Amino acid sequence: MNIALFGYGKMGKMIEKIALDRGHKIVAKIDVDTKEIDFSQMDVAIDFSMPSAAYKNIEQCISHNVPIISGTTGWLQDYDKAVALCQEKKGAFIYTSNYSLGVNIFFELNNYLAKMMQHLDQYKVSMEETHHTQKLDAPSGTAITLAEGILANSKYQNWSLDQGKEDEIVIKAIRENDVPGTHVVDYSSDVDSIEIKHTAHNREGFALGAVIASEWIIGKTGVFSMRDVLNLG
Structure with missing residues (x-):
């Protein structure tokens, strides 16, 4: 080819x-x-x-x-x-x-978890993504895809970077040296937290x-x- x-x-x-x-x-x-x-x-x-x-x-x-x-x-x-x-x-x-094959499986897990959590109003979802300092866009495209998966399967209306309203998914973007890509989706309540995470070890x-x-x-x-x-x- x-x-x-x-x-x-x-x-x-x-x-x-x-x-x-x-x-x-x-x-x-x-x-x-x-x-x-x-x-x-x-x-x-x-x-x-x-x-x-x-x-x-x-x-x-x-x-x-x-x-x-x-x-x-x-x-x-x-x-x-x-x-x-x-x-x-x-x-x-x-x-x-x-x-990444693993990230695309992670997308599917994210969508499934969002469906499970959509009626549990005591949990607030947030996201964090960490990448190398050369990455030009923030949040990452992967984080946006994850947020869109949650939006399609929940009552949230939008996502925002760093801070947002009650009906928005807050995404925190971190830039550090030599990080290929780490994404965390967290559902937290007063009594516990549920977290899924994907970590790339290299590109x-x-x-x-x-x-x-x-x-x-x-x-x-x-x-x-x-x-x-x-x-x-």
């Missing part, structure tokens, strides 16, 4: 290593200084670029009939446009805030999931998620 990498930072380099180990070929490494892009050799593209570049990368790939896997966060104001373009062009597209799980998603999407048409890739639905 011929893979193009949009974004060649730490994640791009890790994806490259895993893809090569799995027998694939990297045919393009597109970064901020890339002037010309040859889409003709690409079987699939994997985007871990910048929020300001993500939609353009997705648009170009879909327009050139190249399936694209996007893991860039912070660009979701254009997500509906990307979906509409993919449907119009009969392309193939996956976006998720986190490609390899994110990269592996992106490569697995790129293998899965070949030959398919539509807008998908990691729930589809992992058959969690």
